Amino acid sequence: SQSAAAAVLVAAVAARQGNGNPADALNGLLQAAAAAVCAGGGREKAEDARVVELRATLFSNLALGYMKQRQWRQALGFCVEALHDQPENQKALYRKAECLGELGSWTEAMEALVKLEGLGEDAKRLAAQKKEAWKKKSKAEDNKQKKMWAAALAKQEKAPEVSVEAEASETEAIAAVASDAKAAEKPKPVVLPAWAPPKIAPTCVFDLRRKGIEWEEKSDFDDTVWRDGLGRSPVKMYYRSAMPLSLVAAISLVDLDLESQLTVHCLLDGNSAPFAEPHDWGIVLQRLPQLKSLMIVYIDLGTVDKKSPKGAQMPYGTLLRPVEEAKVGERMAHSSRFLGTYKEFREHTRELPRIVQPGLALWADAPLVGSSDDELSTRVEALSMLAGSGVPVVITQESEIPEHGGAPGGPWLSDSARQSLAVLELGMGAKVVQGWYWNRFVIPLDQTERGILAAHAVLGVIRPKGAKATGATAKSVKKALRDHSVEASAVARVAGLGPPTAGDAQALKLQWAAFCENLRRSGRPVGPDLPEAEKKRQMLEFQEFCRAFPAGRSPMM
DSSP, rough: HHHHHHHHHHHHHHTTTTOOOOHHHHHHHHHHHHHHHHTTTTTTTTOOOOHHHHHHHHHHHHHHHHHHOOOOOHHHHHHHHHHHOOOOOHHHHHHHHHHHHHHTOOOHHHHHHHHHHTTOOOHHHHHOOOOHHHHHHHHHHHHHHHHHHHHHHHHHHSOOOOHHHHHHHHHHHHHHHHHHHHOOOOOOOOOOOOOOOOOEEEEHEEEEETTTTTOOOOTTTHHHHHTTTTTTTTTTHHHHHHHHHHHHHHHHHHTOOOOOOOEEEEEEEEEOOOOOSSSOOOHHHHHOOOOOOEEEEEEOOOOOOTTSSSOOOOOOOOOOOOOEEEETTTTOOOOOOOOHHHHHHHHHHTTTTTHHSSEEEEEEOOSSSSSHHHHEEEEHHHHHHHHHOOOEEEEEEEEOOTTTTTTSSBBBBBBHHHHHHHIIIIOOOEEEEEEEEESSSSEEEOOOSSSSSEEEEEEEEEOOOHHHHHOOOOHHHHHHHEEEEEESSOOOOOOOSSSOOOOHHHHHHHHHHHHHHHHTTTOOOOTTTTOHHHHHHHHHHHHHHHHHHHOOOOOOO
């Protein structure tokens, strides 16, 4: 309890001595508070009442800070955390009600006020004040609407009256002029406004916390892994865990209601997909305890030369036998693979209801335009069929993200991702649920001049439906893109700096030797037989050493 209290107090001091950026201060404070929970052994164990009270006060004050910035959803998350510790915290309840009201969730807001009213006279007075404020606000909006309509009607009534004969004469004259000019006049083309990419919001840790999702706080929300370590830590771990965690993040961000026996269709382009290592689908079973079974069906839409090594290794148009990927208790995750179009897959598996009908689809980084008209047709066809199925589709796209400690700016939406978002919005009329996010769980693919090219960098969930989505074709999509000044042909991938050269490797080796020598001089142990905690500590210190004493760029290891 004392260590947890100390961690919370250190967090508060750190936030007040921050670099002046309110968002960084709040996020740092949040992560330190989460660390405090872990240091105290979790909320399930009995805690010192002072720690609980201090943490609840901290969360409530963080909520107030976000409210002043009018970031109501983030503030609501902090209120929920405060009420988790102290369900009868009057300030947190009041602020929760205010956030819900600003978000338009009036039923939940009134429920919070009703609960607040039962906590004493002072609380009852606060609830009454808030109800009165909402009543005045509603009345003011009604008056504004009434004045607007009254002015419009008055203007219409004051318009001069025209006799029937005069009106008919004027109509005939206009028709005659229009008839004479019609032959010479050419129809003016309709000019549509140029399309701009939607706003992409950063993923906040509190956006990911949802009832029923059991995150591993120490690993999933560790910035030394998912921010500071990108481009410096071994990339193997990212390949195994980034996609499963991205799927869980999408489920959390839009609060999807899933079946206990979940089938996921994972659509990808095997020619460019970042799959150097097998995925750890046990991660999904661990984070989503309500799932009894998980079936992942990889559907490779990439163009294949059947004489190529890839075509020889995996038969085209055939569903491979499902294999066990992970097991958590009695719950199991299986996967299967299919090489071909989505239409061919649906026809091939039409007698397999457990396989053919998904509860969720995952579009894993495949550019929607592709490298040819055939690829565009294949991918639009797949999305149209998913729209007809009515299932939500998780979309990920690669883009550039800043490297921690590197050049300022970013993240940057890649041209292929920009094009894919345009296809979804303009070509298929697909609306994203809860907006697009810069994903936390990415795979560092390569370094670029600005930062890091990362897989799964952009994350969102769509529910394509309606005639525009189900009837979309490559021709209609390309026309919609051209009408809004969006390039409708394949674009080049973001240029990376490529794999490390022999010089890069030698420079890194020299940096490591100098770092180990510094450790020896300070009496620290070195070598391969160190405890895991010391290895992790030295790895983080080595990253800082490389930033302080650069020797060429840090390669992707």
